[in-house]
Amino acid sequence: MSYTDAFFYFFAALTVGSALVVTFSRSVIYAAFALLFTFLGVAGLYVLLQADFLAVAQIMVYVGGILILLLFGVMLTTRVTNAEITTGTVQGLPATVVVGILLGTLILLVSRATWNVQESLPDVTGTTTEIGERLLTTFLLPFEIAGILLLVAIMGAAMIARSTDKTKEAA
C-alpha cells in the first residue's frame, strides 16, 4: 500500500464517518460541525484525483461560505446558549418510501453506468490554467449565465432582507 492509498483510505473514512455523524446526530450543531470534516475529506479526495482547483474551490465555497452560513442560521434562529438543539424523526413512513425509491434509483444508476476506468491517472500538473481558459472560451456562455444568476440571487436576497419601513426609506 503506497502513501497515496493510505491517504485515500484516510480521506474516505473521514468523509463517510463524518457524513454518518451528519445524518444520525440528533444535534443540529454537531451535524453542522461534522459537515466540516465531510467537506475536508471530499476536498482531500479531489486532491488525490489531481483536481486541485476543485478541491480548493470546495473548501472555499462549502467551508468558507455554506457551512458558515449554516452555522449562523442555526445559531441565530435558536437560543444561542442552549446546547440542546436537536432534530426529531417525523413522517417516518413517507420518508422511508421516498428514500427507498431514491436509493433504488441510485443503486440502479451506479450499477448500470459504464464507468471510464483507467489504470493510472493522467499526469496533470495543475488544472488551474486550463480551467481558466476553458471557462473564458468554450464555456463562456454558461459561466456568464451562472454569474448573472448569482447576481440576481444576491439582489433578490438584498431586496427581501431590506427594511420595508417606508419612512425609513424616505429618510
Add this chain to the structure above:
Amino acid sequence: MESLLTSILGTNLLTTVIYCALPLVFVLTYALIAVLGEVKISAWMQDRLGPMRTGPWGIIQPLADVLKLLQKEDITPSASDKFLFNLAPFVTFMGSYAAFAAVPFSSQYIGASLDLGIFYVFAVGSIGVVGLMMAGWSSNNKYSMYGAMRSVAQIVSYEVPAAMALMIIVIYTGTLNLQDIIVAQGGGIWNWFVFGGPKADVVLASGRELQASWANLVFLPLFLATFVMYYVSALAETNRTPFDIPEAESELVSGYHTEYSGMKFAMFFMAEYANMFLVSVVASIAFFGGWQSPYGTTIGALVGVPWLSPVEEFLWLAFKGFFFVFVMIWLRWTLPRLRVDQLMYMCWKVLIPFSFGIALVVGFLVMIM
C-alpha cells in the same frame, strides 16, 4: 531543497515530515518574537519600559510566558460541550498553519508550489473561521458566543475586499502562484507592485513571459491604493485593532477564547499570531516583492556562494513580514476601536466599491497595454 534533504536523510517520508514541520518551527519562533514585540512596543509607545526583569531588557519574557501557560491548569467548563471545546483550538490552528504550505519562504523553499497559491491561502483560512465558531459555541458562554459571531461576521465580510485586492495583482500577473508573483517583482525595489510592478519584461517561474515597460508607472497609484485596502482588510481579518471588536476586552472579556486556559488558550494565541504573520507575509509577497531583496540581487549571488542566496531571501521575507507585523502593533497602540456599524460601513461602502473600481481600471489597462 527537497532533494538536498532527501540526500541527507535517505528516506522520502522523513523528508516530507521535516519539510512540513519547517514552517512550524519558524512560526513558533516568530510568535515568541512577536509577543515580545507586542509588549515592548506597546510599552515604548506609552512611555513605559515594559518587562525588564526576565533576562537583559526582558528579552526572554515570552519564554517565561510559555512556561507559565504550560504549567497552567487546563480548565474545561462543566457546562461546555467537552468534545467541541477540546477540538476547536486544533481546528483553528490547523486553518492558520495549513495556509503556510503555499507560502514561498525563499526561491528554494515552498511547502507546495501550487498553481492555486492565493486561492488556496484564502480557502484554508476559512477552516479557522469554523474553529472560532466551534470555540464560541461550545464554551456555552454569551461573551464567547458574541465574540465568535462578531469575529466570523467580520472575517467573512472582509474576506471580500482582501480577496479583491489580491485579485487586482492576479489580474496583472495572470497567475495565482505566489512564487510567480514574487518572480515578477525581481530586479530591484522599483519593480515591486507597490511601486507599479515590473518595468521590464520578466520570465515567470512557470516559463510564461510577462510584458512590461516603464509605462507601468500608471499602475503605481492604483497598486498603492490596493495595498492600503489589502492591509486594512488584513487587519480586520486578523481581528487586530482598530477592528478588534470580536475580542474587545472591555466589553466581551476576550471574545471566543474567554473560557480557554493553559495550552488550549496558547493554541488560539498561536493561531492568531500565525494569522497575523500570514497576512503580513502575503502583503509583502503581493506588493513588496516577497523574498526579493530591494537591490535586485543577493550577496550570495554576487560573491558566488550559492547556498547563501536562499538564506538571504528567507531573511528578506522574514524581515518584510516582521515589518508589517510591527505596523499592526503600531496601529494597535495608535487607534481606538471601531464601532460595529463603522466596521461594516468601511467594508461594504468604502473598501468593496473601491476594490471593484480599481480591479476594473487595472483590467482595462492590462488589456490595452
Add this chain to the structure above:
Amino acid sequence: MSGYFTDIKDGIWTVLVGMTITWKHMFVKKVTIQYPDVKRELPDRVRNRLYVNMDDCIGCDQCAKACPVNCITIETLKALPTDDLGSTSTGNKKRLWMPVFDIDIAKCCYCGLCVFPCPTECIEMTDVFEFSEYHRKDLVYHFGTMTPEEITVKRAEVEEYQREQDAKKAAAAAAAAAAKKAEADAAAAAKASEAANIPPDTTAPVS
C-alpha cells in the same frame, strides 16, 4: 458625495497623524522607575511605618488613646521610688516601666494621629514602606525594651512594693482611725467634764 471622499481622505490622514505621534513617543524618555533597583524620592512628610524611640517614651499612653484603629497596645508599671529610669532628651523624668509597647502595623491606617499628642515626640512616621512579612504576626512590632525575665522580676517587685505600700497604707489608716478614735474619746471626756462646769457654747463647731 463629496463628504464621502473627504471622509476617506480625513480618515487616512488622521491615521497617519496618529501614527506619527505614537512613533515619536517610542523614543522619548521613559517614565518608568525600575522600582527595586531605583527608588522614587519620597516627599519630606510621608507617613509610612511607625517608629517609637523608647529612650524618650514616658509611657503616657496618649498615642494609644489617639489611635482610631487601636493598633497601639501599652502596658505600664509604676516605677519604684528606688528605681531610676533616667529622663528623656526633652528633660521629662520617666516614671513608668513599659513591659508592653506593641504596634500592630497591619492594622495601622497611617493617619499619623498618634504622632501629635506625644509630649516627648518619641513616636514618628518614617519613610520605610517595604516591610511585608510572610506571617501576619510578624507585623506586630514589639518596641518594649524589657526582656521577659526583667518583666517578671519587675512585676514581682512592683507587686511586692504595692503590697508593702498597701500594708503601710492599711497600717497608717488603722493608726489614723485609732488616733481619731482616741481623740474623739478624749474630746468626749473633756466635753463631759466641761459640761459639768460651763454651759455649752452654741457656736462651737460640731465635730
